[in-house]
């Protein structure tokens with residue numbers, strides 16, 4: 110964000126102009142929700158506070174009763190200019206009062222724990238029943254990592270300025286931001302920025318399609334039959350033309366359309382019509398399971414590695430394998446296990462996923478309420494899906510969807526993005542307290558909504 114702002118300034122746009130765009134753009138939203146009711150703006154010493162004075166002046170000109178509380182005088186030239194342009198009163202003390210309170214204490218310049226008067230204001234805000242708006246990011250939050258450095262009220266609305274910051278899509282702060290909106294500043298993009306996954310557009314199979322062209326997914330099963338069946342169901346409903354279950358067990362509950370292949374796994378996986386392989390759900394963690402994982406990876410096909418298989422992955426297992434074709438789908442505990450196996454250390458989820466990708470070359474879909482995908486290109490973030498997705502078998506369904514999308518086009522990051530959207534949409538269609546089986550059977554209806 111700083112680089113983008115610097116580039117805009119080097120190209121002739123002043124910092125003041127950027128602050129006006131930010132403040133006026135945000136004021137527009139504040140005006141819409143305040144709808145004439147009294148507003149209070151909390152201003153910090155940096156440019157986030159500067160935005161606050163611009164917002165306050167914009168509201169004042171619209172006829173609002175606006176109060177401003179600023180515990181410290183502005184510390185930057187641009188914030189001082191914003192302060193001098195505000196024609197209303199500024200108090201250094203007081204309580205946030207008014208139907209709407211706008212929090213401009215700190216933005217991405219927050220550098221240490223919030224204490225003293227600033228912490229007091231955020232605590233009062235937290236216990237108030239006003240409508241709470243955070244400008245850029247909630248003021249007690251480190252914008253790169255989402256780490257809380259101070260009190261974190263439950264906001265109703267967060268207005269990101271110019272671009273999304275990583276904290277907008279990371280837990281636990283993501284859950285405290287309320288609705289999120291982006292105020293455009295018309296900045297050029299610069300450097301490695303956070304990318305929010307855009308709603309994908311999927312297409313129906315072409316007129317001359319046949320089952321292999323749509324993709325043949327091989328699901329490698331192990332000791333436990335239930336999980337891979339969920340993955341198969343999801344893969345069939347996520348657009349794959351053909352799904353085979355590679356299993357040495359009998360599956361009396363398997364649907365008639367699922368082909369089950371037994372015996373020599375490596376031989377079966379050498380079928381050149383297979384376009385992706387999923388291994389992990391129900392695999393177990395025995396030596397035999399490890400052998401099946403190796404067979405899946407050695408097939409050279411694009412491969413989704415999930416669940417038990419994540420505990421078996423290490424440097425030896427991926428030795429000589431083209432890891433750019435591998436997608437791993439760890440939840441928090443599995444991510445920690447993978448980091449241990451590959452000697453990766455980092456103190457937050459995003460950095461763990463990034464480093465794991467750098468060390469292994471695999472695409473990492475780090476699951477959770479704040480799912481992140483790190484593969485080729487910049488990290489991809491997602492808006493939260495239904496919290497009902499926290500149910501056993503939900504990951505098996507997601508893995509099956511990824512395998513189906515991967516079978517269709519072979520692009521790991523794209524497959525992950527499409528799958529997360531389909532998974533969220535299937536959850537939305539399934540309502541409350543659904544089972545993983547119901548989730549899997551909603552995937553084709555979800556797909557229909559992206560055509």
Ligand SMILES: NC(=O)C1=CN([C@@H]2O[C@H](COP(=O)(O)OP(=O)(O)OC[C@H]3O[C@@H](n4cnc5c(N)ncnc54)[C@H](OP(=O)(O)O)[C@@H]3O)[C@@H](O)[C@H]2O)[C@@H](O)CC1
Nearest residue numbers: 114127128155156157215216217218219220221222223245
């Ligand atoms: N640059 C641009 O072009 C544009 C930027 N824009 C806006 O600027 C925001 C970034 O502004 P910023 O860099 O001035 O940082 P900001 O978040 O206001 O805070 C820094 C100040 O707080 C202080 N401080 C830090 N931690 C503290 C603590 N715990 N407790 C107490 N004090 C603490 C710190 O003091 P210091 O650490 O230097 O002692 C410094 O004085 C950005 O989020 C967006 O809203 C938009 O207007 C668009 C144009």
Ligand SMILES: [K+]
Nearest residue numbers: 212215244246
């Ligand atoms: K803020």
